[in-house]
Amino acid sequence: MDELFILTNSPGEVSGWVRPVVSELTLLGFAAKISLVVLPCQYASGMEAEYGKEIVGARSVFTFKELWGRAAAVKETKRLVLQLGGDPFFGALLSAKMRCAWMIYTARPRWKSRVDHYFVPDAAAEDRFMLQGVRSDRVTRVGNLIFDSAPECQDPDEARAIMGLREGEEAVSFLAGSRPFEYRDGFAFFSCAAMEFLRKHPNYHAFLPVAPTVDERLLIEGLDKAGLHWEGLSAAEEILWDGPGRIRFIRGSNFEAIKASRLAVAFPGTNNMQITSLCVPLLTVIPLNNAEDIPLDGIPGMIPMSIPGARQLKKKLVYWYSGRLKYASLPNRIAGREIVPEHRGVMTPSMIAGLVEELVNDPERLIMIVRGYSDISPERGAASRIAAKISDYFSQSSSG
Known part of the structure; x- marks a missing residue:
């Protein structure tokens, strides 16, 4: 079965980034298995894995150490590492071991030789990537994910x-x-x-x-x-x-x-x-x-x-x-x-x-x-844009 591994670290990323993206994938009828991977982090509460189990659409929750012991490249199965928080070093390690693509939501162009696609929050970040020589087809400006985690200004x-x-x-x-x-x-x-x-x-x-x-x-x-x-x-x-x-x-x-x-x-x-x-x-x-x-x-x-x-x-x-x-x-x-x-x-x-x-x-x-x-431009829709890109990746016929 095809599988999406979402890497994340601390409470804000789990509730503010992961949950909106998984919700949008669920709305799209995303067929691949979604596994949440909690990374080591000094800011973690220790409750991220438990909270992750409550996110509708996430079928499995692992710590990075748990997944590392069982991770391996699998033929005829398409996999993708999507990093929503945490040190990119872990995304580089996991995607290399599983020989699969790696996409990341970030404002800074790191690991340029390894990352397959970047999701960036705003125009300033997009300009930063262009100045660093990252091709425009490897970057998608999606907006700030945090805004999708809270309801709009209600009555x-x-x-x-x-x-x-x-x-x-x-x-x-x-x-x-x-x-x-x-x-x-x-x-x-x-x-x-x-x-x-x-x-x-x-x-x-x-x-x-x-x-x-x-x-x-x-x-x-x-x-x-x-x-x-x-x-x-x-x-x-x-x-x-x-x-x-x-x-x-x-x-x-x-x-x-x-x-x-x-x-x-x-x-x-x-x-x-x-x-x-x-x-x-x-x-x-x-x-x-x-x-x-x-x-x-x-x-x-x-x-x-x-x-x-x-x-x-x-x-x-x-x-x-x-x-x-x-x-x-x-x-x-x-x-x-x-x-x-x-x-x-x-x-x-x-x-x-x-x-x-x-x-x-x-x-x-x-x-x-x-x-x-x-001054902040609270544009919504980042989660749906990321979900659409992920869904398109898995709908392509070639295996990762």
């Missing part, structure tokens, strides 16, 4: 009704991300910030959308560590406290919660782009309170924390990298200017509450943030 009144907001009530969404180093303490941190804000604004509620790749045990550990009380059985459903307004954990209606909110507060990540696609004002915060716990790429990320002085060294490296990074939020990085406010450094929940209060009390500023989203 906020409908979202408010779904979330149970009554007339005169407002909400703020706090998104603690999908990577363990973020959400382990992030949900508790944002819960405390919500308490500070709600005490001054009793007509508000707080939503805490939980990504599908979050390990609920780590979430609860973080709440318990912070001394917070919560309601729920196997998962936290709501923070129990003595102030006004509710602080609810949202699962399954994440996008509705964001759309119903006056403001969304988030760490940098895939959800930043999803928030912009919903036309909701965004505040990006980057707390560096536990900088030594933030993963780093390359050799610095391999430093064992057991070595004396390693934690202090890593903290300095994180601050150094942060100082060199002009923008952390994806909308700002794509636009090349600050369209959503960013705040970096050691932070307290009170500081976050103050930033939220400042924004919700400034309607003109909120409007300007959303207007700035026009």
Whole structure:
């Protein structure tokens, strides 16, 4: 049986890239077997494989190590490696071992002698490939996949009704991300910030959308560590406290919660782009309170924390990298200017509450943030374009 291997790595790529593409392939009646391959990644949550099993259309889920032991070239069977995230090195290895074609969604022209086809997100990336001498017939500009993972700007009144907001009530969404180093303490941190804000604004509620790749045990550990009380059985459903307004954990209606909110507060990540696609004002915060716990790429990320002085060294490296990074939020990085406010450094929940209060009390500023989203060109359809190309490849008569 023909087979498509989709390589991916961390939570954002699985939910923001893989799921939309597999959904589009399913709509096309794609006949080849789809196998999801989870790559090693320092940003992984550990729940990617479990979440991958829930994606309709994906028949098998492997780690790269599991697949490597059984991968081999098979005659009379057409195969393709489609890489949607992760180090291209793994795509090069797997496609070489199985002697099959390799296509990749990326913004940078790497492995030019090995990649059969590139899918790129925008015109800037397309120009970059042309300047590097990559033939135009090997490149397809498809758009940003993340936009296909979130619904289009819907009616906020409908979202408010779904979330149970009554007339005169407002909400703020706090998104603690999908990577363990973020959400382990992030949900508790944002819960405390919500308490500070709600005490001054009793007509508000707080939503805490939980990504599908979050390990609920780590979430609860973080709440318990912070001394917070919560309601729920196997998962936290709501923070129990003595102030006004509710602080609810949202699962399954994440996008509705964001759309119903006056403001969304988030760490940098895939959800930043999803928030912009919903036309909701965004505040990006980057707390560096536990900088030594933030993963780093390359050799610095391999430093064992057991070595004396390693934690202090890593903290300095994180601050150094942060100082060199002009923008952390994806909308700002794509636009090349600050369209959503960013705040970096050691932070307290009170500081976050103050930033939220400042924004919700400034309607003109909120409007300007959303207007700035026009610089991003949120074109949809990347998943369908990739799916069409993949389907065409498998429909060709020659075997790979």
